[in-house]
Amino acid sequence: MDDARVTVRDLERDPEVVAYLRSANAMMNALGFTEHGERHANLVAKIAFNILTRLGYTQREAELAAIAGFMHDTGNLIHRDNHTLSGALLTREILIRLKMPFDEIALVMGAVGNHEEPIGVAVNKIAAAVIIADKADVHSSRVQNADPKSFDIHDRVNFAVRRSFVNVDSDAKMITLDLEIDPTLSTVSEYFEIFLSRMLMCRRAAQFLDCQFALVINGHRLM
Ligand SMILES: [Fe+2]
Numbered sequence: 495m496d497d498a499r500v501t502v503r504d505l506e507r508d509p510e511v512v513a514y515l516r517s518a519n520a521m522m523n524a525l526g527f528t529e530h531g532e533r534h535a536n537l538v539a540k541i542a543f544n545i546l547t548r549l550g551y552t553q554r555e556a557e558l559a560a561i562a563g564f565m566h567d568t569g570n571l572i573h574r575d576n577h578t579l580s581g582a583l584l585t586r587e588i589l590i591r592l593k594m595p596f597d598e599i600a601l602v603m604g605a606v607g608n609h610e611e612p613i614g615v616a617v618n619k620i621a622a623a624v625i626i627a628d629k630a631d632v633h634s635s636r637v638q639n640a641d642p643k644s645f646d647i648h649d650r651v652n653f654a655v656r657r658s659f660v661n662v663d664s665d666a667k668m669i670t671l672d673l674e675i676d677p678t679l680s681t682v683s684e685y686f687e688i689f690l691s692r693m694l695m696c697r698r699a700a701q702f703l704d705c706q707f708a709l710v711i712n713g714h715r716l717m
């Protein structure tokens with residue numbers, strides 16, 4: 495592999511990217527949303543990378559998925575609405591500055607621009623990996639609201655998730671989102687109330703990677 499190629503590590507230490515992610519998260523926090531900053535960016539990058547690696551895609555394809563995963567929510571610093579489009583354009587400017595080849599930039603832009611329901615579609619394998627990785631990040635550590643009495647349903651469901659893991663079985667062609675939810679804090683029906691459309695998006699993304707998608711909550715397969 496050519497060492498000069500842009501990697502997700504170049505973005506992790508890029509002052510512009512770091513400032514944008516922190517600013518995006520501060521804005522989401524002000525709006526009462528769960529964490530959408532460096533923690534989420536890092537995790538989505540790692541999960542997207544692992545999905546493509548475990549399915550036998552090339553190291554470079556996995557790295558592009560990591561790059562798109564790291565950048566996917568940067569557009570939130572402008573506005574939550576259309577953050578997929580603003581994020582894709584912000585990402586383009588940064589990757590041009592880092593001298594990434596245009597064909598790679600195009601793939602990453604398509605993945606960033608398609609990560610969110612209802613308009614996002616798995617248009618390429620990088621987009622498919624980012625969709626699954628993004629929707630898999632449901633966890634108590636994402637809750638920014640310090641006052642449980644004012645939790646909304648998103649806070650409650652995230653707060654209840656003690657463990658969240660994406661398992662990729664390349665032989666069985668199966669991608670499984672395995673969650674552990676504390677039933678005293680939220681319920682499976684609450685999870686579905688806010689995540690059904692996201693799980694359907696994951697199913698379509700998995701199909702794009704020639705896999706089935708399964709959702710397992712507290713040991714029970716629900717999808
Ligand atoms: Fe997003």
Ligand SMILES: [Fe+2]
Pocket residue numbers: 534566567628
């Ligand atoms: Fe996200």
